[in-house]
Amino acid sequence: MDDDWKQAWQPLVEAVGQDFSEGKRYWGADCVEKGGIRRFLEPLEFDCPLHYDDAIARRHGYGGVIAPFSSYLSLTIPAIWRPGKSVFTSAEPHAQPESDNPIAGIGTKLAPPTSGYFATDLEIEYLKPVLLGDRLCRAGRKLLSCEPKETKVGCGAFTCWETEIRNQDDEIVALLRLTVFSYNPHPEQ
Amino acid sequence: MDWSKQRYWDDIEVGDEVPPVSFPLSIYRMVMAAGGNRDFNSIHHNSEYARRTGAPDMYANNTFLQGMWERTVREYIGLAGVIRKVAGFRMKIFNTVGETVVARGRVKRRWLEGTAGMLELEIWCETSKGVSVGPGTVTVTLPRREAPGGARAAC
Numbered sequence: 001m002d003d004d005w006k007q008a009w010q011p012l013v014e015a016v017g018q019d020f021s022e023g024k025r026y027w028g029a030d031c032v033e034k035g036g037i038r039r040f041l042e043p044l045e046f047d048c049p050l051h052y053d054d055a056i057a058r059r060h061g062y063g064g065v066i067a068p069f070s071s072y073l074s075l076t077i078p079a080i081w082r083p084g085k086s087v088f089t090s091a092e093p094h095a096q097p098e099s100d101n102p103i104a105g106i107g108t109k110l111a112p113p114t115s116g117y118f119a120t121d122l123e124i125e126y127l128k129p130v131l132l133g134d135r136l137c138r139a140g141r142k143l144l145s146c147e148p149k150e151t152k153v154g155c156g157a158f159t160c161w162e163t164e165i166r167n168q169d170d171e172i173v174a175l176l177r178l179t180v181f182s183y184n185p186h187p188e189q
Numbered sequence: 190m191d192w193s194k195q196r197y198w199d200d201i202e203v204g205d206e207v208p209p210v211s212f213p214l215s216i217y218r219m220v221m222a223a224g225g226n227r228d229f230n231s232i233h234h235n236s237e238y239a240r241r242t243g244a245p246d247m248y249a250n251n252t253f254l255q256g257m258w259e260r261t262v263r264e265y266i267g268l269a270g271v272i273r274k275v276a277g278f279r280m281k282i283f284n285t286v287g288e289t290v291v292a293r294g295r296v297k298r299r300w301l302e303g304t305a306g307m308l309e310l311e312i313w314c315e316t317s318k319g320v321s322v323g324p325g326t327v328t329v330t331l332p333r334r335e336a337p338g339g340a341r342a343a344c
Contacts, residue, residue: 039224039225040225040256044257048263070252094237118280122275123275126273153244183243185243
């Protein structure tokens with residue numbers, strides 16, 4: 001009985017090595033633009049001029065202003081709302097938008113339903129700078145590992161996913177391995 | 190930050206400190222981070238929601254923390270340095286609102302790859318609860334003094 005939650009993850013454990021992307025590309029909402037970079041830099045108080053000064057960026061060998069390296073994942077996040085859709089349908093203070101959560105990890109029918117998730121580990125290799133006007137997508141969603149585990153916050157599984165980040169010219173700009181803990185909080189919490 | 194100054198690979202020694210950068214986490218800043226990096230998961234800007242998920246309070250998301258590493262590393266390697274790889278970026282404990290996250294590091298390894306001056310920096314974050322992210326590594330390229338004009342930046 002105690003191990004029922006663990007058993008529920010077994011189908012995903014057995015799928016390690018599988019690519020769940022079905023060949024689809026998951027595009028970020030927008031092209032890289034100055035305002036988006038500024039909003040990314042502001043909470044970091046990060047004043048590196050490569051990210052806002054075209055002349056300085058060119059002087060250092062780039063084709064113009066570049067996006068911060070740590071922003072690549074954000075640049076692949078699709079829109080939460082689109083014209084014609086309604087996603088904010090409840091006034092309950094903690095209601096979540098009625099939308100496929102673009103950052104909720106990798107959706108797969110092989111995993112049991114979970115209400116919580118957060119990223120735990122990240123490895124990323126940068127292969128090409130990202131310039132103003134570029135548009136990024138995630139390509140490939142290969143499951144590298146699935147480890148069911150009970151932690152302080154709940155019961156779930158650590159899943160590690162491998163993804164390529166590509167630009168509009170289908171060039172790989174970064175290789176990403178992201179581990180996410182998907183879980184159901186302990187009942188007493 | 191004076192961006193006109195540039196470190197060179199030749200002047201670096203293993204064990205050198207990567208100077209710390211502090212990031213006090215107020216609610217205001219967390220909300221700006223969510224808006225800036227588009228990770229609107231409520232665990233990162235809503236205390237009550239975060240507690241329902243088993244966390245002690247709202248906490249910084251992985252992209253915000255990555256940005257802290259990037260700023261810390263960039264301020265060390267300067268404009269001519271290039272960030273190649275981040276590994277071992279493990280979020281061990283929650284970086285919650287009300288804490289000050291301090292990102293810091295040291296030079297772990299120094300070598301040449303062809304003519305490129307390479308460094309492996311060991312980087313981590315600390316809060317009042319201890320090491321919260323890492324220690325992991327950031328692999329970078331720095332210009333060399335003997336290379337006319339310095340090593341080329343763009344990867």
